[in-house]
């Protein structure tokens with residue numbers, strides 16, 4: 001039996017609901033609902049490799065500023081977001097830091113680093 | 123710098139003010155000051171830790187602080203003089219500025235030209251009049267954003283968000299990632315108020331329930347918020363009897379719109395547009411008071427910061443030209459009016475002699491349309507939504523097509539025929 005999965009394409013304000021038909025082995029056999037080719041590309045990516053940039057904050061130590069804004073320098077699998085937050089909860093940012101400095105290297109073996117989104121002084 | 127010699131004074135150092143001040147310097151204004159009531163440059167960008175900034179302006183996906191950083195550095199490099207912790211409290215018709223700070227007390231001066239870049243503020247509960255008690259735990263989405271991203275505490279454990287604007291949806295994701303439970307996002311309209319990418323990446327990704335055509339009809343709780351009642355609304359946006367449900371929660375976030383901050387503009391006698399809540403401007407972004415320009419969210423609420431930066435650069439450049447000439451250029455006299463399915467157009471007047479970009483929003487979502495500016499037809503669009511600003515660029519050549527003696531042009535969003 002073929003399975004169906006539905007996504008909303010974010011390619012343009014139309015926001016087409018695109019339905020993927022997937023065969024028993026998980027292979028994509030069809031698209032419907034997309035009003036242009038962009039939709040196929042987007043949905044295929046969302047099905048096989050849905051990634052997001054993680055943005056958050058980490059607690060600081062030795063700064064008058066309680067938090068430092070951070071981000072992943074590459075998008076990571078969206079299924080890893082919650083686990084990543086647990087890692088960030090334990091991390092501490094110590095000044096001085098410059099925007100782009102690495103706070104957590106190779107987050108959960110994703111190959112992405114968590115980096116400072118702004119400078120941090122004491 | 124002696125304040126008496128200022129060429130261009132920019133009020134507000136958020137993204138709009140920074141872009142305007144930088145551009146004014148680049149356009150040749152010698153003495154440019156950037157007045158800001160907070161302790162640092164950058165405005166709200168510091169608390170917008172999420173990404174999605176600069177996709178158009180820099181062709182990069184930046185976080186708010188990163189986007190701000192680039193402009194702060196440029197403010198310094200171009201020799202703009204920031205005047206921090208200084209609040210402008212007076213603005214006269216003659217461009218006289220009155221401001222206060224703890225160093226000099228009350229200061230007054232009269233720059234050659236001014237750019238208004240005060241931004242906007244959030245509509246609050248008072249503006250909405252939700253019935254019920256007044257417990258703690260009801261706050262705007264932007265205040266919650268400051269608590270979570272800057273001060274370092276999460277305002278509640280069970281959250282309901284009223285309004286599906288971008289800040290509300292972004293806070294739904296942020297609070298979920300921080301361990302809170304977002305019980306519902308409630309939107310009175312039949313469609314979301316923010317960008318589609320935020321609906322997908324902030325709500326769907328975390329399976330946060332979205333209630334369209336619903337609103338909060340009652341607030342419950344004595345000391346602390348305990349629950350809200352929500353109900354479906356009819357076509358007139360009135361609650362439908364029998365559709366109420368109570369949702370237990372300890373916090374209600376309001377993401378119900380932004381209002382341009384124009385108290386100073388009114389003081390100076392600047393005429394405002396009742397629809398945008400910002401000044402009436404021509405294509406140089408000059409207001410109805412000569413030598414006073416405006417850009418960014420103080421003029422009309424933008425969808426993307428990239429557009430704020432571009433528009434404010436235009437205001438800054440015009441202010442530099444005015445400061446150099448010492449007198450106004452001929453003001454655009456052709457009125458631009460919103461027609462079919464257009465809520466507003468900025469600028470409200472144009473000269474028809476220069477390349478001009480019209481910014482506009484539609485009233486209702488519509489598919490397969492094109493924008494007509496008077497007798498000029500512009501590009502077709504697959505879909506338009508009130509949440510996404512439209513930008514129509516018209517070259518001076520194109521504008522020549524307007525009939526001689528045109529006094530008013532109407533901008534329509536028309537249905538495209540065919541397939």
Ligand code: SF4
Pocket residue numbers: 009010011012013014015016034035036037038039040504
């Ligand atoms: S499929 Fe094409 S038309 Fe539909 S939302 Fe995506 S980009 Fe827009």
